[in-house]
Amino acid sequence: xxxxxxxxxxxxxxxxxxxxxxxxxxxxxxxxxxxxxxxxxxxxxxxxxxxxxxxxxxxxxxxxxxxxxxxxxxxxxxxxxxxxxxxxxxxxxxxxxxxxxxxxxxxxxxxxxxxxxxxxxxxxxxxxxxxxxxxxxxxxxxxxxxxxxxxxxxxxxxxxxxxxxxxxxxxxxxxxxxxxxxxxxxxxxxxxxxxxxxxxxxxxxxxxxxxxxxxxxxxxxxxxxxxxxxxxxxxxxxxxxxxxxxxxxxxxxxxxxxxxxxxxxxxxxxxxxxxxxxxxxxxxxxxxxxxxxxxxxxxxxxxxxxxxxxxxxxxxxxxxxxxxxxxxxxxxxxxxxxxxxxxxxxxxxxxxxxxxxxxxxxxxxxxxxxxxxxxxxxxxxxxxxxxxxxxxxxxxxxxxxxxxxxxxxx
Numbered sequence: 001x002x003x004x005x006x007x008x009x010x011x012x013x014x015x016x017x018x019x020x021x022x023x024x025x026x027x028x029x030x031x032x033x034x035x036x037x038x039x040x041x042x043x044x045x046x047x048x049x050x051x052x053x054x055x056x057x058x059x060x061x062x063x064x065x066x067x068x069x070x071x072x073x074x075x076x077x078x079x080x081x082x083x084x085x086x087x088x089x090x091x092x093x094x095x096x097x098x099x100x101x102x103x104x105x106x107x108x109x110x111x112x113x114x115x116x117x118x119x120x121x122x123x124x125x126x127x128x129x130x131x132x133x134x135x136x137x138x139x140x141x142x143x144x145x146x147x148x149x150x151x152x153x154x155x156x157x158x159x160x161x162x163x164x165x166x167x168x169x170x171x172x173x174x175x176x177x178x179x180x181x182x183x184x185x186x187x188x189x190x191x192x193x194x195x196x197x198x199x200x201x202x203x204x205x206x207x208x209x210x211x212x213x214x215x216x217x218x219x220x221x222x223x224x225x226x227x228x229x230x231x232x233x234x235x236x237x238x239x240x241x242x243x244x245x246x247x248x249x250x251x252x253x254x255x256x257x258x259x260x261x262x263x264x265x266x267x268x269x270x271x272x273x274x275x276x277x278x279x280x281x282x283x284x285x286x287x288x289x290x291x292x293x294x295x296x297x298x299x300x301x302x303x304x305x306x307x308x309x310x311x312x313x314x315x316x317x318x319x320x321x322x323x324x325x326x327x328x329x330x331x332x333x334x335x336x337x338x339x340x341x342x343x344x345x346x347x348x349x350x351x352x353x354x355x356x357x358x359x360x361x362x363x364x365x366x367x368x369x370x371x372x373x374x375x376x377x378x379x380x381x382x383x384x385x386x387x388x389x390x391x392x393x394x395x396x397x398x399x400x401x402x403x404x405x406x407x408x409x410x
Contacts, residue, residue, distance in 0.1 A: 012347040015338040021058040038289040044264035047366035049301025054112035076262035082137035089120040111402040138244040140223040192218040235273040242279035268388040292389040298398035305369035317400040342392040357385040
């Protein structure tokens with residue numbers, strides 16, 4: 001990259017300090033103007049196991065909550081499995097390690113996410129009543145606790161209907177990914193309709209909150225079947241996640257603001273498939289702000305993957321290979337020596353910088369499985385920065401996230 005272009009790009013950046021969530025937030029002050037007017041701020045990550053990205057997002061979350069009035073945090077984890085975490089951060093209910101482990105994704109069962117949970121609990125203890133920060137999920141991949149919960153509907157059903165429910169729940173748990181199962185889909189639709197039709201009886205027996213959970217559980221099974229059985233693909237999952245986020249956002253007062261935590265590929269405005277970020281951008285326009293986090297060199301946490309056999313092995317730390325010259329990370333690493341935030345909206349005002357960020361180049365996105373035999377090539381996604389994100393945070397150094405010893409390793 002030419003020095004003149006580097007200098008021009010650097011003029012639209014702000015240096016950031018690697019630190020933990022409790023330390024000074026002055027370096028984040030430029031985010032105030034960039035995020036002004038946003039109702040949904042989506043924070044990406046270059047991998048599901050990069051410590052520096054998690055710590056940076058923790059600090060941004062604190063800034064958004066304390067300085068900009070955001071009070072709902074939603075993460076790329078199953079809705080149902082995050083209720084234990086929300087109970088802990090709001091009420092101090094239960095053990096924090098058990099609560100975090102109960103969401104069942106190794107990606108989030110780390111010291112860095114626990115740091116954020118500890119801060120959130122402290123904030124909720126001392127904030128003004130009604131300003132508490134909630135911890136929610138928007139995914140639908142785990143149903144192991146939902147199926148037993150729905151069996152509580154049996155006493156309100158006739159014998160044959162109750163038997164139909166039990167068979168359906170057993171079949172859902174036994175279903176194999178990618179295998180068509182139209183009977184499961186039609187029965188899931190029936191169950192959701194039954195819950196809707198019997199809401200008053202459910203409220204009389206179980207109360208308002210439990211009835212709401214029955215509705216959510218039935219809807220989650222519909223999504224799970226669509227995502228894993230009918231269409232075992234990323235596009236259906238992103239559609240379901242976007243629907244879940246939209247339901248949360250549209251279900252509260254317009255003044256309520258949301259923080260999303262997910263992979264770079266899910267939050268981008270444009271991606272390989274029609275993803276959650278594109279759907280949310282279409283729905284909310286400028287109210288949706290996507291912040292991509294780009295990787296530097298170092299290590300990350302993932303699971304060993306054999307692309308030929310499809311075998312997924314142990315969770316471990318891996319070194320990030322040298323980035324080739326043609327990827328975005330190589331350009332971003334040359335802009336300035338410190339970690340930084342790049343405001344893509346402001347950068348568009350400069351003709352030369354606008355042309356640079358309007359190129360299509362690969363962006364590296366490491367996920368929950370790493371194939372060292374094939375290397376980075378399998379994790380390069382062609383992207384136009386200016387079309388995919390509103391802002392970029394670049395971290396020069398990365399290290400692997402640190403798993404909680406009590407956590408879920410599967």
